[in-house]
Amino acid sequence: MTEAExxxxxxxxxxxxxxxxxxxxxxxxxxxxxxxxxxxxxxxAAVLVELDDxxxxxxxxxxxxxxxxxxxxxxxxxxxxxTGIDPFHPLRPAIDEEEALKAVFRTVRQEVKKQSCNRAILxxxxxxxxxxxxxxxxxxxxxxxxxxxxxSSFDTATLGGVAFGQTVLSRAVTAAGFEWDESQAHSAAYxxxxxxxxxxxxxxxxxxxxxxxx
Numbered sequence: 001m002t003e004a005e006x007x008x009x010x011x012x013x014x015x016x017x018x019x020x021x022x023x024x025x026x027x028x029x030x031x032x033x034x035x036x037x038x039x040x041x042x043x044x045a046a047v048l049v050e051l052d053d054x055x056x057x058x059x060x061x062x063x064x065x066x067x068x069x070x071x072x073x074x075x076x077x078x079x080x081x082x083t084g085i086d087p088f089h090p091l092r093p094a095i096d097e098e099e100a101l102k103a104v105f106r107t108v109r110q111e112v113k114k115q116s117c118n119r120a121i122l123x124x125x126x127x128x129x130x131x132x133x134x135x136x137x138x139x140x141x142x143x144x145x146x147x148x149x150x151x152s153s154f155d156t157a158t159l160g161g162v163a164f165g166q167t168v169l170s171r172a173v174t175a176a177g178f179e180w181d182e183s184q185a186h187s188a189a190y191x192x193x194x195x196x197x198x199x200x201x202x203x204x205x206x207x208x209x210x211x212x213x214x
Contacts, residue, residue, distance in 0.1 A: 023117040028192035032075035036132035040073035045188035047196040059196035064189040065100035098141040127153035
């Protein structure tokens with residue numbers, strides 16, 4: 001898309017105008033450790049957002065995929081204790097990470113086009129972590145059509161600190177007026193869903209500032 005087309009999209013309103021032709025997509029990953037280059041990607045969830053009839057940003061239902069560890073992937077027992085994931089459980093409906101990423105990217109690309117955006121931008125809580133693992137998996141699998149910006153992101157830990165004085169996800173979600181279910185925490189689908197609620201709440205809170213800016 002040319003610069004002139006991007007400017008046209010922004011002037012037309014909608015998400016393309018609100019985020020400079022970027023489409024925010026909430027991503028949460030659950031992993032086998034902290035090293036994006038060596039440790040397994042075990043779950044990925046994505047939440048698309050949209051503007052409602054009143055112009056407020058609202059989240060959709062999350063999509064989630066259980067992911068098979070790539071060959072030779074590092075898996076730390078301490079990480080599994082936190083997530084509660086058994087990567088090798090015979091009933092776990094896991095797919096290869098290339099298949100999972102392509103499924104997520106296909107949905108995101110369709111929404112990018114629908115919303116007249118240039119590309120997607122990752123939203124996450126401590127978003128650098130999720131973006132690192134996403135980029136590492138893209139490189140590992142050789143996927144060419146990655147709709148996400150390679151290094152820019154929206155971090156809800158920062159946004160939560162600005163808007164509510166809380167950087168821990170559970171505390172920021174509670175401060176934003178939502179319930180926190182500890183029993184569901186560290187599931188990619190749940191964490192992505194509550195992160196999306198937090199992101200939309202912060203964006204909507206600053207809507208009047210955005211709309212009156214010169």
